[in-house]
Amino acid sequence: MPSRHSTLLADAARRLAEAGVESPRVDAELLLAHVTGRTRAGLITLDELDAGAAARFAALLDQRADRVPLQHLTGRAAFRHLELAVGPGVFVPRPETEQLVEWALASLAGVPEPVVVDLGTGSGAIALSIAHEHPGARVTAVERDPDAIEWTRLNAASRAAAGDRPVEVLAGDMTDPLLLRALDGGVDLVVSNPPYVPDGALVPREVADHDPPMALWGGPDGLDVVRGLLGTAARLLRPGGGLGIEHADLQGTALPALVRAHGGWDDVADHPDLAGRPRFTTARRARGGAGGD
Ligand SMILES: C[S@@+](CC[C@H](N)C(=O)[O-])C[C@H]1O[C@@H](n2cnc3c(N)ncnc32)[C@H](O)[C@@H]1O
Numbered sequence: 001m002p003s004r005h006s007t008l009l010a011d012a013a014r015r016l017a018e019a020g021v022e023s024p025r026v027d028a029e030l031l032l033a034h035v036t037g038r039t040r041a042g043l044i045t046l047d048e049l050d051a052g053a054a055a056r057f058a059a060l061l062d063q064r065a066d067r068v069p070l071q072h073l074t075g076r077a078a079f080r081h082l083e084l085a086v087g088p089g090v091f092v093p094r095p096e097t098e099q100l101v102e103w104a105l106a107s108l109a110g111v112p113e114p115v116v117v118d119l120g121t122g123s124g125a126i127a128l129s130i131a132h133e134h135p136g137a138r139v140t141a142v143e144r145d146p147d148a149i150e151w152t153r154l155n156a157a158s159r160a161a162a163g164d165r166p167v168e169v170l171a172g173d174m175t176d177p178l179l180l181r182a183l184d185g186g187v188d189l190v191v192s193n194p195p196y197v198p199d200g201a202l203v204p205r206e207v208a209d210h211d212p213p214m215a216l217w218g219g220p221d222g223l224d225v226v227r228g229l230l231g232t233a234a235r236l237l238r239p240g241g242g243l244g245i246e247h248a249d250l251q252g253t254a255l256p257a258l259v260r261a262h263g264g265w266d267d268v269a270d271h272p273d274l275a276g277r278p279r280f281t282t283a284r285r286a287r288g289g290a291g292g293d
Helices: 004-018 025-034 043-047 051-065 071-074 095-108 125-133 144-161 203-208 224-235 254-262
Strands: 077-080 082-085 115-119 138-143 168-171 187-192 237-246 263-273 276-287
Touching: 004 025, 004 051, 025 043, 025 051, 051 071, 071 077, 071 168, 077 125, 082 125, 082 144, 082 254, 095 125, 095 187, 095 237, 095 276, 115 125, 125 138, 125 144, 125 187, 138 144, 144 168, 187 224, 224 237, 224 254, 254 263, 254 276
Parallel strands: 115 138, 115 187, 138 168, 187 237
Antiparallel strands: 077 082, 237 276, 263 276
C-alpha cells in the first residue's frame, strides 16, 4: 500500500501535469521538500504532514499550477556549485548556461589573476560562479535593470560573506561606449548571457509572465543587444582575450557570422549545450588589433 506522502505526491504531480508543467513530479517533490525543510531524497522517510505544512504545500501547488516558476516559490535557484536567491524582478538562471561557465573557466586555466567582466549578470550566476571556482579571478558584474541588480547585490554579498573573492557589481548598459573605460584593453575574458529572444517568439508562461522583459527580448532577430555588446567586448579585451556569448538554439550560425562580420576576432566557434543544441559562441580578440571597434 502506498504511503500517505506518496499518494499526496502522485496527486500533486497529476495536477501539475494537467496544468502543463514540464516536470510535474520533480516540481511536486521539490515543493514538498521546501515546505518540510527536507532534501528531495529525504522525503522517503516523511510520514505525517502537519496541518500547517499541508496548507502551505497546497498553496504552493496552486501557484505552480498557475505557472509561477518553481524557483520563485522556493526563492532559490541551483547553478553549478551555488544556490542563488531569485524572485520577481530577476531572470532565473538556466542549467544550459552552466556550459558557458565551464568554457570560461577552461579558458582562464593557468591565468592566476584574470580580469573578467560578466555583461547582463542578473542573479550573478555567471560572475559569482567564476569567482567561486577561480579564486584568483577579479570579476566585475554589469546589470542595467534596477530591479534585477538588487538580486545581484544580495547574492554577491552572500557569496562574499561565504568567503569568495568579492565581485564588483556595477549598474550600467553593456552597449554603452563609456562602460568600464578604465579597463579598456586589460580584460582577459568577457562573458555574457544577454537578452536574445526574437521579439514576438512564443515562450512558456513561466518565462513570459515572470522573467523580466529586459532579460528576454532582443529585437527582430534577437541580436540587437549583442550587436552593442560586441563593440564593448572588443574595446575591453586585451589582444588574445576571450569572449563567450550565449544564444538561442536558432542563432548558432547567425551569431558566429555577426562576430566574424564585426571584425577583429580570431578563433570564432560555436558550441552545443548538453542537449546537443547550439548554445554559445566564443572568439578571441585578434592579436593584430585590426578592425571591429
Ligand atoms: C538572459 S538574462 C541573463 C542573466 C544571467 N547572466 C544568467 O545567465 O542567468 C540577461 C540579463 O541582461 C540584462 N540586460 C539586458 N540588457 C542589458 C544591457 N543593455 N546592459 C546590461 N544588462 C542588460 C537583463 O536585465 C538580464 O538580467
